[in-house]
Amino acid sequence: MRIGVLAVQGAFAEHIAMLQKLDAEPFEIRQKRDLEQPFDGLILPGGESTTMGKLLRELDLLEDLRMRIAQGLPVLGTCAGLILLAEKIANDAHTYFGTLPVTVQRNSYGRQLGSFSQTADIKGIGPFPLVFIRAPSIEAMGAGVEVLVEIDGKAAGVRYGNQIGVAFHPELTGNPAVHQLFLQRIEDSKI
């Protein structure tokens, strides 16, 4: 299974390492010509959403990827990746793909001193270590958005059709369950 990992900035190497462990075939998406090859899924990693969003636009990747996501390309967005997917950003005038009907708040837990880790149950997985680094939160959701995991009564991970968006960093944990879930979804959607 070929998975494109957006690699213009951020913790893309960690996602690639995780996918390799799971015998998927990850490759880096750094510019338009990287999209010429066929792929079955897309990962939007953690990093700085402003940096990634700007590069997506200027490297002419945004529209192409947006169209693929809208047409059903399975996508997993983690932290900044969730922000890129969100339809609305409460404290930022920008939006990027805008394909996931949620409103997120950037840096919702404050600066680095507010970063934390916590274990919580993810639907279909069970207890999972959630790592939040200057993380966003999901403030509101549209119809049809399924909550995968909650902390303090707030959604921290959601699924909407082919899109999974999480505010935390499964790629930093050594636990491949979220990536497995994502790959399984791709398998299932092929049948």
Add this chain to the structure above:
Amino acid sequence: MIDSDPLLFIAKLTWLKLHKLDIVKDTDVIIMKNNMGKPLFHRMEFWRRVIGKYGCKHISSNGEALATACVLLYAMYEIGGSHMQNDRYELNKQLAQMLKGGVIMDVTTPEQAKIAEAAGACAVMALERIPADIRAAGGVSRMSDPKMIKGIQEAVSIPVMAKCRIGHFAEAQILQAIEIDYIDESEVLSPADDVYHIDKTKFQVPFVCGARDLGEALRRIAEGASMIRTKGEPGTGDIVQAVRHMRRMNAEIARLTSMREEELFEAAKELQVPYEQVQFVHSHGKLPVVNFAAGGVATPADAALMMQLGAEGVFVGSGIFKSGNPSKRAAAIVKAVANYQDADQLAKLSEDLGEAMVGINEQEIEVLMAERGR
């Protein structure tokens, strides 16, 4: 054992105290490990039974209930927040991982910070004067005015870093108090201590430190640094030293990797670093933290050079705001880092950037800042 309802939880705790804990001697302290939801800091005087230097600030309602119960109801309980100490260090290393593939830019005003953010910087370094000006001005240079740093924190949404002097832990405490995202214990400022670096394990906020070689890097990491950068000569626009440091680091890592295990003890002695650090590098073939390039980066080509030599990201100091067209140059360096292996792109990016900062060769300068702190 936390419930979502604090009252229910306190009731259970009472029951536990009455029935289950008789066997605990009065002199013992029960340490409860739980997940507070958020880190602990500030308000130490109130949460005095809560382990951790800073008490609690933002914690979840469950954590709040537990802390209240432990502090007020049962003096014998102490809470070990599960993300203190090692967890905090992990989180700090992980923030550096999020910065990878990005450019961190020196800025001196909120306006410059906004230009940097708009150009795609993944973080900014707030400082009163950029290194080229510090070098030109001479004299003792110190931590920036916290008010100026706060102004920059308010202006941008990306992480904000700031520099303190080598060994000046009081400056670092001040930077932590204003909730800086990363402290750079930096040779660019005048060293405050010519023997000791800051014991960075005593801090909650992360530190980045400069290193010219593997020994320096591992010593800083042993002191608690969660990110390393080269110690290229700041404010010169001359890349030669950053290249030298990166190549030396890579060569030393390669050498350790190829050693037999029994040779590592001697290597630790030579490098003057803890054995465990040497062991890590031997088995992983890399530093235990993220490693950026810094010092002398002035052009997209400089940034691409450092990335191809193995840097995981780039600091740009004077190179941007000492150049003719800061906004354009900043954006070009960001793109150069994202596509550092694509010469066609780099060629386009390098076109028409206006004047680069005036460079100074290392033979022409009087103060070698990289010599500060070993």
